[in-house]
Amino acid sequence: MKSDNQKKVLPGDALAVSEEFLPGRNAYDANGTIRALLMGTMIKDLGQREVSVKPAVAARMPDVGDIVTGQIETAQSSVSNLKIYYVNGTPTAAGFVGLIFLREERGGRGARRTQVRLGDIVRAKVVSTVNAMIHLSINEPRLGVIATLCSNCGRPISDQGGRARCNECGNQEDRKFADDFGREPIQP
Numbered sequence: 001m002k003s004d005n006q007k008k009v010l011p012g013d014a015l016a017v018s019e020e021f022l023p024g025r026n027a028y029d030a031n032g033t034i035r036a037l038l039m040g041t042m043i044k045d046l047g048q049r050e051v052s053v054k055p056a057v058a059a060r061m062p063d064v065g066d067i068v069t070g071q072i073e074t075a076q077s078s079v080s081n082l083k084i085y086y087v088n089g090t091p092t093a094a095g096f097v098g099l100i101f102l103r104e105e106r107g108g109r110g111a112r113r114t115q116v117r118l119g120d121i122v123r124a125k126v127v128s129t130v131n132a133m134i135h136l137s138i139n140e141p142r143l144g145v146i147a148t149l150c151s152n153c154g155r156p157i158s159d160q161g162g163r164a165r166c167n168e169c170g171n172q173e174d175r176k177f178a179d180d181f182g183r184e185p186i187q188p
């Protein structure tokens with residue numbers, strides 16, 4: 001009876017038919033087939049007739065002070081969303097999204113500096129989790145963009161002594177870079 005219990009599953013994998021099992025945590029019913037919502041281990045509760053998926057990694061909500069690394073999903077002038085892939089260097093598949101509020105640059109030069117752009121890989125620190133909103137800061141030397149592509153030609157950009165200049169087209173990127181920007185492989 002427990003032969004396929006504890007099986008590793010991927011998102012979308014068929015776990016059972018809905019005539020036999022109900023979808024539990026991290027499982028859903030798709031036209032009569034119970035499928036996994038995320039990567040993890042299948043758990044069949046024969047008593048409750050329920051099949052669920054235990055996530056492959058802990059889905060702990062990031063705490064204040066945690067360092068998270070992810071990719072910018074949306075970038076607006078005042079706030080950007082970071083899809084979080086690592087919490088304190090450990091991968092997470094929980095799908096957390098943090099908010100980076102971008103501050104006005106002082107100095108009165110008018111235009112707001114571009115700090116992060118869509119697609120950038122960014123290391124940030126959790127500064128607040130009030131109302132389950134993950135507020136992030138990149139305002140430390142080790143925080144900020146750690147990898148990016150040229151916004152002109154799409155090539156990866158390497159560090160050129162603090163300024164990020166594209167070797168292909170010469171385009172210069174302006175960001176809030178982490179102090180280890182451009183280093184390979186990236187350190188989440």
Ligand SMILES: [Zn+2]
Nearest residue numbers: 150153166169
């Ligand atoms: Zn370029």
